[in-house]
Amino acid sequence: MADAPWAEIREKFQTALALSRVELHKNPEKEPYKSKYSARALLEEVKALLGPAPEDEDERPQADDSLGAGEHALGLPAELVEAEGPVAQGAVRRAVIEFHLGELSAGEEHLVKCLRLLRKYRLSHDCVSLYIQAQNNLGILWSEREEIETAQAYLESSEALYNQYMKEIGSPPLDPTEHFLPEEEKLPEQERSKRFEKVYTHNLYYLAQVYQHMEMFEKAAHYCHSTLKRQLEHNAYHPMEWAINAATLSQFYINKQCFMEARHCLSAANVIFGQIGKIRTTEDTTEAEGDVPELYHQRKGEIARCWIKYCLTLMQNAQLSMQDNIGELDLDKQSELRALRKKELDEEESVRKKAVQFGTGELCDAISAVEEKVSYLRPLDFEEARELFLTGQHYVFEAKEFFQIDGYVTDHIEVVQDHSALFKVLAFFETDMERRCKMHKRRIAMLEPLIVDLNPQYYLLVNRQIQFEIAHAYYDMMDLKVAIADKLRDPDSHIVKKINNLNKSALKYYQLFLDSLRDPNKVFPEHIGEDVLRPAMLAKFRVARLYGKIITADPKKELENLATSLEHYKFIVDYCEKHPEAAQEIEVELELSKEMVSLLPTKMERFRTKMALT
């Protein structure tokens, strides 16, 4: 090959490459793709300079199915590929050009041509990277055409090729751009390896997206996980970005009840987040986000919130597996789970751990150190639950540091609600009723002030949620006090008064919720909106019950309470009669309300006769 055109080719190629990388917004406003077009023109010129493809004639037999043909090409012995390598130099260069052309105009033809030119040498260290990239681009191209299966096939083929290459050859392959570099500028091994690994990381990342779109979520998560892992391995990450991603991935694992994996992600997120400001990575850091202190604190808060969810879900999960049909601790189930756990511990742990482990050496140790402080096993007794609770609470405080009520209202409230939920689930594990009561009291103490501060109109939904939760907490406390009173030989007036006060408070908050449904003219709506129908009916039902539970020695008052209770039950029954679609929302409650409506009048009648007699 003559020197002059080669130099020209090289130069044109480099210019084209540079042009294709110009960011869009740097183009003139009316021609956003100007740089791309110029790049394309240059590449076409280079292609012309390279001359016609020599092996055009043997394209025919394999032309229609690039993928299928590729399959058996993979089986080529390595020596054969090596032998043909140098011969194909021109073809490879042509392929590189085709590749870039394909990338620019989303031209399937160019990319397929590129694959066709390279098929024989796909396992050679000259071509493997290019081949994988071309396949990846075809994957992207097909995904844009919403032909996700075709995209998947290309990408999976890339993945397989990488694995085969690494297994059989393993030496860092050439980067496609090198084919247009003079010998002395060729990249060092280390850089080659880095670029090749990056190509593969992208490959995994694309696969993650493909699986995501195909709704194979577990597979998608696995590939996201691998991507994160590779980012760490090749030091190609931005700590804040990485930490947030890992923390978010933990939320997926939580939903799948893979708590060990979730814990690993969160611990790694903590460790990597700790690197911010200490380690500078070059890769993908277009903007130094870490320099913005507000963002730093916000991200820290976000990770803390992911931790809260971890602790909370783990505890709630344990509660679900140990409660009987009315939500109390079932001792049989508890001991059953204890026996099971011993097995669990030995078998799975090490295998599963290895599968997801992030980082090596020091980093790995640092992550383990964080992990060791928190269990990933469902807590089976109060002590274990308490450990998790305390961790959760620690992160609640951390999250609250950033998400303050002033400025982050909804976030702050969500954190407080989680805090309350932590107390609630801890109460499940507590056997002492007085202490349980105190936990609910804590919940109320943190929720009540929120209501005072919130604009009832702007934060209507949040307000309602809190009202409901406070009402429930009071209700639970009342139940507990009743249970305590039942155990006493002769409950004194003090405890009766307490029970009634709790009853009243619960009533108050249910009423507040129900009042929030009224229109601006304070009229209760004829038709309750679908989204609040069930909560509204539940509130009515509870109010009815609460009125029936007020303890009083005054028969007149008792009769009054019964009448009010009846009124609320009647409301439910009447409403469902008028709006039959509501009935299916509250089947059980409606059934019970109907029974109460039929029973209460007799009860009241009897009460009246008794009153008349005395």
Next chain:
Amino acid sequence: MSVTEEDLCHHMKVVVRVRPENTKEKASGFHKVLHVVDKHILVFDPKQEEISFFHGKKTMNRDITKRQNKDLKFVFDAVFDETSTQLEVFEHTTKPILHSFLNGYNCTVLAYGATGAGKTHTMLGSPADPGVMYLTMLDLYKSMDEIKEEKVCSTAVSYLEVSWQYAQKGVVVQGLTLHQPKSSEEILQLLDNGNRNRTQHPTDTNATSSRSHAVFQIYLRQQDKTASINQNVRIAKMTLIDLAGSERASATSAKGTRFIEGTNINRSLLALGNVINALADTKKKNQHIPYRNSKLTRLLKDSLGGNCQTIMIAAVSPSSVFYDDTYNTLKYANRLKSNVLNLDNHITQYVKICNEQKKEILMLKEKLKAYEEQKILCFIFVRFQEILNCLFQNREEIRQEYLKLEMLLKENELKSFYQQQCHKQIEMMCSEDKVEKATCKRDHRLAMLKTRRCYLEKKREEELKQFDENTNWLHRVQTEMGLLGQNGSIPKVHTWFIFRFIVLELNFLNSLLCKYLS
């Protein structure tokens, strides 16, 4: 994948408007990919019913003929087909929420869709065919006019452009102006200005226009005209947004492509977070998804929560040219439907309360049953009392009768005795024949007395029998009551019975005694 009706929600309405095909689309032989079924349902990429005679020779996009028809059914709060007018859209979108707006609720109307799908036409319209913003203002002024007797209303409007380019540093607002128009004419003038400003931007794939949103906000302040110290002031905000085109930005620009909704693969690892985010199921409550810069969400934050009424108008084109954009818009709109806070997070504990209630009802029922039983017992008690009363009365009557008979017998005895005595006297004092006559007479009398006595004695016998029968009855009742008494509720009746019995017997003895004494 078909979408069901289940999560249509109250706070957010999602409507779809399909624009008519333009002449270019009609002419170049693209087919329609949308079929409006009715006012709520539309089918995307419906199955072709007629089979093309020229297999594959039709002048269609290659990849469209290649892939199978998706035939997806979408359900929305309202679907407007190609023939719908601006007024119809207004009637079904902004008009219903104007009432809420006047009541002090914040309201938001958004138009979303690809460039060229008809967003701007829907929101702004043309002078000849004004859009939702214009019609809304017209109606608002009309409503304000109606209530001007009771309330002092004032409005302020702003028309702003929100740029996305610097989303990292917050929402940048370009050219914000706040006006306080006095009349509807003035506001319309303003809108017209904005309208013209917007239309100056070329709307084909121009970079700036697809990265900014036009936001029109109306503030409404109402004050009661009453002269009380507590002046009620009601302030509400209505936001009408003509969103930037939703079509994807070029694949190579790393930033600003996070809004991709299609199945397209994102190349930048920076967007890995999006993939991970999407993995987490937004419907599940128990997870925290770190807040990403979903700019739309940030802008709409206080519009999507709370008691705000939000209406989203998704504008789509029916032509196959916009196949992907239309699909993405519909998917996004459909997802929005379910993206609302909900209250039902207290379900687990609920079982407990229902169970308790069931228990209570059972208890009540039992109580009632016991009550009913008691009622029956009472009834039995009364019945027994009646029977006993009857028996006792009967017994007393028998006894009275017996006593009477006894008395009569006594009398009879006395009478015969007297006859004998009398006869003896006659025997001693009178002549034979007289005696004979008297004897005859006496015998006759005695015979009479004897028959009478026989009769009385027989009667007494009968009474005694009856008495025995009565006693038997009493014993039977007593045992029956004893049987009932085993479950504890009879003792009272029993004592009463014995008491009654004793009293009766005593009475009897008493009267007997009296009789004998007399």
